[in-house]
Amino acid sequence: MWWSGPIGDVGAARELLDEAERTRYDGLRSPHDRARFVTGRVLARRALAAELRTDRAAITLITRCPICGGPHGKPILAGGRTAIDFSISHAGERVIVATSHAGAIGVDVERIGPIGDLATPEAGVLADDERSVLRALPAARREAAFMRYWTRKEAVLKATGDGLLTPMAALRVTAPGAEPAVAGWPAGQPAREVRMLDLDAGRGYRACLAVLTALPLELTERSLLQ
Numbered sequence: 001m002w003w004s005g006p007i008g009d010v011g012a013a014r015e016l017l018d019e020a021e022r023t024r025y026d027g028l029r030s031p032h033d034r035a036r037f038v039t040g041r042v043l044a045r046r047a048l049a050a051e052l053r054t055d056r057a058a059i060t061l062i063t064r065c066p067i068c069g070g071p072h073g074k075p076i077l078a079g080g081r082t083a084i085d086f087s088i089s090h091a092g093e094r095v096i097v098a099t100s101h102a103g104a105i106g107v108d109v110e111r112i113g114p115i116g117d118l119a120t121p122e123a124g125v126l127a128d129d130e131r132s133v134l135r136a137l138p139a140a141r142r143e144a145a146f147m148r149y150w151t152r153k154e155a156v157l158k159a160t161g162d163g164l165l166t167p168m169a170a171l172r173v174t175a176p177g178a179e180p181a182v183a184g185w186p187a188g189q190p191a192r193e194v195r196m197l198d199l200d201a202g203r204g205y206r207a208c209l210a211v212l213t214a215l216p217l218e219l220t221e222r223s224l225l226q
């Protein structure tokens with residue numbers, strides 16, 4: 001796991017992106033989104049280069065949507081290296097890159113904040129039993145609990161590569177106070193071995209990591225946060 005805050009000098013960091021990434025960067029309006037995006041991509045190269053004991057320049061990331069062919073979706077490492085997988089997530093002042101030698105990995109960090117109507121059935125995030133758990137909590141604890149559910153689900157969906165194409169409510173996870181695990185895979189999808197860890201992203205954040213493996217996880221964290 002590599003943790004960082006958004007890079008301050010985004011102009012210089014932009015030069016480290018490839019052409020497709022620069023196009024995406026230039027299309028982002030918000031300076032905060034730009035900073036988080038560029039940091040994720042630069043940090044991913046740094047993490048992968050360190051893991052593979054190679055030069056950052058030797059790391060090429062490919063991002064191609066399997067559905068529409070557009071430059072979004074789960075980025076992969078060019079060159080057919082299957083021994084390592086990685087995942088990027090960014091929110092607020094947090095950027096995370098997670099790499100795995102054990103199987104496909106997904107990571108998600110979210111800032112705790114107002115959830116609006118995201119906990120309604122119509123929003124399609126929580127299953128019925130998960131909504132009951134949330135409703136039973138004191139109001140002051142609901143936002144953090146909701147983000148625990150959200151990050152657990154999204155970490156798994158990023159590990160599988162489905163992203164939000166799978167309705168989140170269809171993937172059930174354990175309650176916020178329990179150890180993180182998948183409680184039910186979406187109908188029609190086979191159950192898979194997955195190991196999950198809630199991460200400490202600091203006050204005001206929730207984060208989770210999921211790896212598609214039966215092996216126990218051994219986590220190494222490197223923080224570039226100031």
Ligand SMILES: CC(C)(COP(=O)(O)OP(=O)(O)OC[C@H]1O[C@@H](n2cnc3c(N)ncnc32)[C@H](O)[C@@H]1OP(=O)(O)O)[C@@H](O)C(=O)NCCC(=O)NCCS
Pocket residue numbers: 037040041063065067068070072073074075087088089090091106107108109154157158159160161162163164165
């Ligand atoms: C990407 C997604 C999984 C999470 O987004 P989010 O919570 O806003 O953002 P996060 O910071 O946690 O994650 C973003 C990162 O996830 C990665 N990612 C994107 N799609 C992914 C997927 N399907 N699986 C795994 N990782 C993915 C990317 O590295 C992205 O970072 P980048 O902007 O540097 O490329 C979600 O927005 C999504 O699935 N969107 C795609 C919807 C879609 O596929 N629509 C159809 C297109 S044809």
